[in-house]
Every structure is written in structure tokens, then in C-alpha cells.
Amino acid sequence: MIEAHKIVEGIDALPTMPIAVSRMAQALADPDAGIKDVVDIVKYEPGLTGNILKMANSAYFGSTGPIDSIHQAVTRLGMQQVFRLVVISSAHTTMAPSVSGYDMPSGALWRHSVACALATQCLAEQIGVGRAETAFTSALLHDVGKLVIGNCLGIDFAAIEKYAGDNGVPFEQAERQIIGADHAQIGAAILEKWHLPQEVVAGVRWHHEPDALEGKSPMVDLVHVADAICVSMGLGTGRDGLYHRPSSSARTRCGISKLTMEQVISRTLGAMNELADLFSLPKEEAYHAL
Amino acid sequence: METMIAGTAAPPKTMPKRRLGNVVVGISDMQISNRPGDLLVTYSLGSCLGVTMYDPQIKVGGLIHCMLPLSKVDPQKAASSPFMFVDTGIPELYRRLLEMGAKKNRLIVKAAGCSQLLDDRKLFEIGKRNYTIFRKMLWKNNILISGEHVGGSLSRTLFLDIAAGEVIVRVKDEEVIL
Ligand SMILES: [Fe+2]
Ligand SMILES: [Fe+2]
Numbered sequence: 001m002i003e004a005h006k007i008v009e010g011i012d013a014l015p016t017m018p019i020a021v022s023r024m025a026q027a028l029a030d031p032d033a034g035i036k037d038v039v040d041i042v043k044y045e046p047g048l049t050g051n052i053l054k055m056a057n058s059a060y061f062g063s064t065g066p067i068d069s070i071h072q073a074v075t076r077l078g079m080q081q082v083f084r085l086v087v088i089s090s091a092h093t094t095m096a097p098s099v100s101g102y103d104m105p106s107g108a109l110w111r112h113s114v115a116c117a118l119a120t121q122c123l124a125e126q127i128g129v130g131r132a133e134t135a136f137t138s139a140l141l142h143d144v145g146k147l148v149i150g151n152c153l154g155i156d157f158a159a160i161e162k163y164a165g166d167n168g169v170p171f172e173q174a175e176r177q178i179i180g181a182d183h184a185q186i187g188a189a190i191l192e193k194w195h196l197p198q199e200v201v202a203g204v205r206w207h208h209e210p211d212a213l214e215g216k217s218p219m220v221d222l223v224h225v226a227d228a229i230c231v232s233m234g235l236g237t238g239r240d241g242l243y244h245r246p247s248s249s250a251r252t253r254c255g256i257s258k259l260t261m262e263q264v265i266s267r268t269l270g271a272m273n274e275l276a277d278l279f280s281l282p283k284e285e286a287y288h289a290l
Numbered sequence: 291m292e293t294m295i296a297g298t299a300a301p302p303k304t305m306p307k308r309r310l311g312n313v314v315v316g317i318s319d320m321q322i323s324n325r326p327g328d329l330l331v332t333y334s335l336g337s338c339l340g341v342t343m344y345d346p347q348i349k350v351g352g353l354i355h356c357m358l359p360l361s362k363v364d365p366q367k368a369a370s371s372p373f374m375f376v377d378t379g380i381p382e383l384y385r386r387l388l389e390m391g392a393k394k395n396r397l398i399v400k401a402a403g404c405s406q407l408l409d410d411r412k413l414f415e416i417g418k419r420n421y422t423i424f425r426k427m428l429w430k431n432n433i434l435i436s437g438e439h440v441g442g443s444l445s446r447t448l449f450l451d452i453a454a455g456e457v458i459v460r461v462k463d464e465e466v467i468l
Contacts, residue, residue, distance in 0.1 A: 232405075233336055234317065234335055234445060235317075235334075236334075237334060242336055242407050242444070242445065244407055244408060246409070251413060259363060261414050262414075263364055266357070270371075
């Protein structure tokens, strides 16, 4: 079993998410928050404004006429959409590195993260859940724990893989067996350290075990189903392959039909292709490096 | 589904250096070639279905990577990207090869992918359904499958070598010639 201090060191070494993400999350939860608050949050984050304007001006977000200020972006696209752009733009640096333990070259985890966030968003729209920003943020960060254990020297991933394969159990269960913790637990610890809202932390903590969460949560269920979809479709699978156990109860709880899931799959891939350049998603060729 | 994991030919062998395809078939994409130097490849086949069709006489072949079984879930998408669905993609692959001079009785058809998540009985079973629809289509049209590597919870890479007509499936570092 790996010593805990190594994992703690790994957590400390991760680049922190820009503070803008948690401040935006707070602003969204505050009914009195307005455009001015968003502008204030974004303007102190270097590079963020430029990125957001680039995204806001793309055809995908359906802007009519150029958007040249954050104020305009919020007016035209709405606070929720701008929030999603802030999160995407802020998470890239954190989520883009390679994760050697999981055989994921640089960019692969980012691709999976974006796919999962888009699928979550799409699921939420299909079933009519408004205010799915929490789920969107959780989805984007759900596998952040992999960055720590997947790059922590001394963890025997071959043993984890063998344990999962030999016993026909999910990869995260094998992680607990071999390491003593899984990437969802570590991920939740990371987000807590970054002071992200509790709901976002819960989505990460329970993304593989939505049924184990007391009280259940539709946001967690959405992230779980979206992740299962992306893993199944090969949108960013690594060494863990399809060794994950989907919860049909999570799907039922959210009222997601099989037809809806297939529509979401088709739409998510469409969105991935359209946003590839804008969101710096690696092309298939990136897997040559594997 | 369990019995479906079967490389029909040669046992797995580990290659000294990783094979690199020069023509990459993305998810919901298809490529056709008759250029002898081409190695068609598609990565990360999970529950998706990868199919190769090849005419050894005129050395023309194609590779498709379909995501979903039936186009009726999103007819608009099916019109713009027919390769996304098994029921619109496979006929398109067949049609384009015939256009290039391939003959039905010479076509060699092989398949890979159609994996499942663990215990995927109720979530969506897309891998299994992709496979079922594919088999039905071939059966109706009297076309045989000459090799397949499907099912399980694996992520696969599929290659088609245009010059030799060789079809290779890679799972992690092991390669199987179908
Ligand atoms: Fe995960
Ligand atoms: Fe994931």
C-alpha cells in the first residue's frame, strides 16, 4: 500500500483552479448577483477574458454579431453560459497533463473531461433540469483524482488492472484494494482543498457510486450517467477500459430513457467535433503517442 | 456475448514497435482507400463497432467506426453524418466500395468493438445492440463475417492494411491478426 504522504504531496503539487471558478459558483447561487459581479470576477484573472470572448464569439454559441466585452457576453449568452465558459477556460491547465498510470497521453483526460461535461449539460437539457452548473463543473473535474494517483510514483497500476480483470470488479474498486483509496475519494479531497462548493465535491466523490450517497442527488446521477456514456463510447478511456459499473437506478432516478441517452450521445459527439479547436481538444492522432 | 471474444486466426503476438496508421478514422467516420501504402486505423473502440471491408482482387478497402445502432434516434444527424449509425453507415461503406469496383462475392468483412461496461444489463447495452443490428444486416444481405474480435470490457484499436488486406486488432500492447 502506498504511503499517504505521497498522495498528499501529489495533491499539493497540482496547479490550483483559478479562484474565479468558486466565485462564479457563488455568484450563480446568489439571486442578487448581476452582470457587474461576473465582470468583476473575470477581469482579475489574466487571460480569462480573452479566452471567454473567443469562445463566446464562436458559431457554436450562436452569437449574432461580435461580442467584445464580458458584459456583452453575459447579456447575450446569459450568466449560466458564461459560467460554463469560465469553468472550461479555467480547468484546462489543470486537466490537460498526461496521466501515465492510466496510459493517458497529454490531452486525453481533458478530452474525456470536456466530453463528460458536454454530455452532462445535454442530459440536463433533455430532461429539463435547469441550473445544472453544479453538475457541469463536477463533470469537468470528476476524474481530477486520476492526475494525482496516476502520476504518483510507486503505485503499481499493473496490479490494479490485474485485480480488476481477475475479479471482474470496477477499476476504482481495484484502486481501493491496491492503493487504499480511489480516484473519486482523492478527487473530492482535492476539490475540498480548493474550496469548491460542496455539491461540486459530491459529484466528484460519488461519480462511480451514485447509489452509495445518502439522500441521493440528481446532480451526482447526471455526472454518473454522463461518465458511463463517455467511457462506453471510447471518449477518453485509458487503462481502465470499460471496467466501470453503471448504475441503472441513477438513470431511472433522473428519468433518462434509453432513447434520450442515445440522442445525448449523438449530440455530444457533434459538440465535441465543433468545439475541438476552441477547447483545445486533441485529435484522434494524439493516441499515436500511446 | 461472452463467447464472442475470438480472434479467428493467429495467436496474439507482441510487436517490438507500435504500429501507426496513416489514415485515421475518427469516431463516426469512415475512410476508403486503394493506395497500397495506406494503413487505416481507428482508436478507442469501446461499445462502438468498427468494420473493415476489403476486396483482395482489386485491393480496395474501407474502415468505419459507428457509435450507435439505429439512425432513427437522430434522423437529422444521420443525414449529416451517416457513419455515426450502424444502419446507415454499413450500407454506405458497402456502396462506396462497390463504386470503386469491389464485388460483393469477393468482399472480406471483419468486425471489432462492441464492448460493454461491467454489468451493463440495464443501462444501455449499446455494444451488444450495435453488434446485433450489424449481424442482422449482413445476414439479410447474405454476407458472411470472416473474422471478429468483439465483446468483453476492452478498448480496441483496429487496423486495415490496404496492400496486404491484413486486419489487425490491438488491445493494450497485444496484437491479433483477424
Ligand atoms: Fe472516474
Ligand atoms: Fe471518467
